[in-house]
Amino acid sequence: MSHDPASLYARHQAVLPSWLSLYYERPLELTHGEGRHVWDAEGNRYLDFFGGILTTMTAHALPEVTKAVGEQAGRILHTSTLYLSRPMVELAERIVALSGIPDARVFFTTSGTEANDAALLLATTHRRSNQVLAMRNSYHGRSFSTVGITGNQSWSPTSLSPLQTLYVHGGVRSRGPYAELSDAAYTAACVADLEDVLQQTAGGVAALIAEPVQGVGGFTMPPDGLYAAFREVLARHGILWISDEVQTGWGRTGDHFWGWQAHDGNGPPDMLTFAKGIGNGMSIGGVVARAEVMNGLSANSISTFGGSPVTMAAGLANLNYLLEHDLQGNARRVGGLLIERLRAVAAGLDVVREVRGRGLMIGIELVRPGTDEHSPEAASLVVEAARERGLLVGKGGQGGSSLRIAPPMTLTVAEAEEGAELLADALRSAQGLL
Numbered sequence: 082m083s084h085d086p087a088s089l090y091a092r093h094q095a096v097l098p099s100w101l102s103l104y105y106e107r108p109l110e111l112t113h114g115e116g117r118h119v120w121d122a123e124g125n126r127y128l129d130f131f132g133g134i135l136t137t138m139t140a141h142a143l144p145e146v147t148k149a150v151g152e153q154a155g156r157i158l159h160t161s162t163l164y165l166s167r168p169m170v171e172l173a174e175r176i177v178a179l180s181g182i183p184d185a186r187v188f189f190t191t192s193g194t195e196a197n198d199a200a201l202l203l204a205t206t207h208r209r210s211n212q213v214l215a216m217r218n219s220y221h222g223r224s225f226s227t228v229g230i231t232g233n234q235s236w237s238p239t240s241l242s243p244l245q246t247l248y249v250h251g252g253v254r255s256r257g258p259y260a261e262l263s264d265a266a267y268t269a270a271c272v273a274d275l276e277d278v279l280q281q282t283a284g285g286v287a288a289l290i291a292e293p294v295q296g297v298g299g300f301t302m303p304p305d306g307l308y309a310a311f312r313e314v315l316a317r318h319g320i321l322w323i324s325d326e327v328q329t330g331w332g333r334t335g336d337h338f339w340g341w342q343a344h345d346g347n348g349p350p351d352m353l354t355f356a357k358g359i360g361n362g363m364s365i366g367g368v369v370a371r372a373e374v375m376n377g378l379s380a381n382s383i384s385t386f387g388g389s390p391v392t393m394a395a396g397l398a399n400l401n402y403l404l405e406h407d408l409q410g411n412a413r414r415v416g417g418l419l420i421e422r423l424r425a426v427a428a429g430l431d432v433v434r435e436v437r438g439r440g441l442m443i444g445i446e447l448v449r450p451g452t453d454e455h456s457p458e459a460a461s462l463v464v465e466a467a468r469e470r471g472l473l474v475g476k477g478g479q480g481g482s483s484l485r486i487a488p489p490m491t492l493t494v495a496e497a498e499e500g501a502e503l504l505a506d507a508l509r510s511a512q513g514l515l
């Protein structure tokens with residue numbers, strides 16, 4: 082087998098879509114992983130601060146998950162939802178209990194996009210309306226309907242994250258931005274805006290979908306009180322709140338098991354969607370909703386691969402490990418320490434405007450030194466410089482000016498400290514080049 086990433090890249094370009102962009106100027110081919118580390122085809126080892134875009138929730142090659150996958154694969158790979166499946170029932174029972182949603186049911190899919198598609202279908206069917214609200218700078222997937230609720234392309238640098246009114250299958254009408262407002266004024270302006278939208282749509286809105294912490298949007302958080310204020314208005318109109326927990330769920334934000342409930346002392350949402358981390362790399366997704374919403378579909382919606390016994394077995398082993406080792410607590414403690422270290426680093430660097438986040442979901446906003454101008458160039462330089470030093474970090478946000486840090490939730494204090502030092506060095510090197 083040839084280990085030449087350059088020639089593999091040429092083959093990649095010849096047969097895969099041009100928009101399937103890669104992070105690195107010098108292509109990186111990962112071959113294996115263990116714990117919080119991955120290795121490339123040339124034998125270099127990296128500390129993984131991006132966890133496969135937050136899919137590696139516990140650890141790479143976690144023996145408990147690998148064993149469960151192997152054992153289930155050896156028994157039967159696929160049964161379909163036409164038959165009873167013990168692993169699917171068991172994982173559904175666990176998720177229902179953890180969701181906090183009363184009389185909940187779970188529908189398993191194979192991705193976050195599909196989970197959000199299902200949530201939209203359920204909400205719009207239940208409310209008999211195809212109007213859905215979403216947030217600017219959101220990301221909910223790449224299918225025909227989830228692109229309609231993804232606002233990431235229209236992010237404004239100076240706005241926090243104003244509401245965007247979207248009509249699924251009906252185009253996008255965006256509002257704002259509300260630049261330079263304080264959080265409190267912002268919340269008030271947004272709530273007034275929401276009331277205004279609801280009046281214009283004559284109460285025809287089915288649901289609002291939001292990420293508790295915007296993921297692809299650069300790990301940005303709503304101002305305190307905003308979501309609770311929205312929820313109060315929507316509940317009065319019977320409009321459903323869909324919390325997209327694809328990146329935030331399972332305790333990653335440290336202070337609660339679900340990202341939405343970590344805000345403002347919120348209770349459970351009406352519906353939640355999940356994906357990524359619970360499979361620890363296996364292809365998984367799902368939506369949780371009350372039985373009266375979930376059972377409202379008249380069509381017999383079968384997913385051929387949703388609820389695959391192998392994926393369910395991985396999810397169960399992964400969830401057990403997460404709970405038995407209190408990884409939510411670990412995310413809070415080690416994530417808190419990492420945020421502290423990174424803020425100390427940032428204090429001495431002009432290229433960093435902000436270090437934000439909760440638990441092990443940390444965003445760093447980069448600017449052109451000496452200005453307030455968001456700098457995607459700085460983010461690209463830091464990502465490359467970190468890679469040269471043996472650290473993988475993600476980028477995102479508006480046009481790519483945020484760094485995204487989301488290591489596996491088993492991250493140790495020593496690894497957090499090592500990663501912070503490597504990143505500090507990468508930031509200094511990038512700043513010198515700008």
Ligand code: PLP
Pocket residue numbers: 191192193194195197220221222223292296297325326327328356357366
């Ligand atoms: N929702 C959120 C918040 C996401 O971050 C993503 C993917 O990054 C999705 C949905 C789509 O998930 P998937 O890529 O599994 O389809």
